[in-house]
Amino acid sequence: MxxxxxxxxxxxxxxxxxxxxxxxxxxxxxxxxxxKSAKEIAKELLDNYYSIPGLxxxxxxxxxxxxxxxxxxxxxxxAAFEIxxxxxxxxxxx
Numbered sequence: 001m002x003x004x005x006x007x008x009x010x011x012x013x014x015x016x017x018x019x020x021x022x023x024x025x026x027x028x029x030x031x032x033x034x035x036k037s038a039k040e041i042a043k044e045l046l047d048n049y050y051s052i053p054g055l056x057x058x059x060x061x062x063x064x065x066x067x068x069x070x071x072x073x074x075x076x077x078x079a080a081f082e083i084x085x086x087x088x089x090x091x092x093x094x
Contacts, residue, residue, distance in 0.1 A: 024052075
């Protein structure tokens with residue numbers, strides 16, 4: 001297995017738990033932007049907000065400050081966190 005495996009391929013071959021936070025975010029981001037891969041954008045997000053939990057609850061406008069993130073990409077990220085929030089809320093009710 002190549003150490004530079006694309007996150008989607010890695011997900012398919014090894015499962016989601018084998019991916020790093022950066023790789024999971026890169027899948028949500030989808031594609032890069034002029035000389036910057038989706039994985040590099042994901043790394044910048046994590047560097048700016050310190051972690052996946054640090055990203056939760058951020059506004060679209062906060063995330064769009066990262067070069068390469070526009071409405072569609074940030075909407076996917078925010079939607080994924082909202083889904084996670086709802087799952088956590090439903091589990092807590094049980």
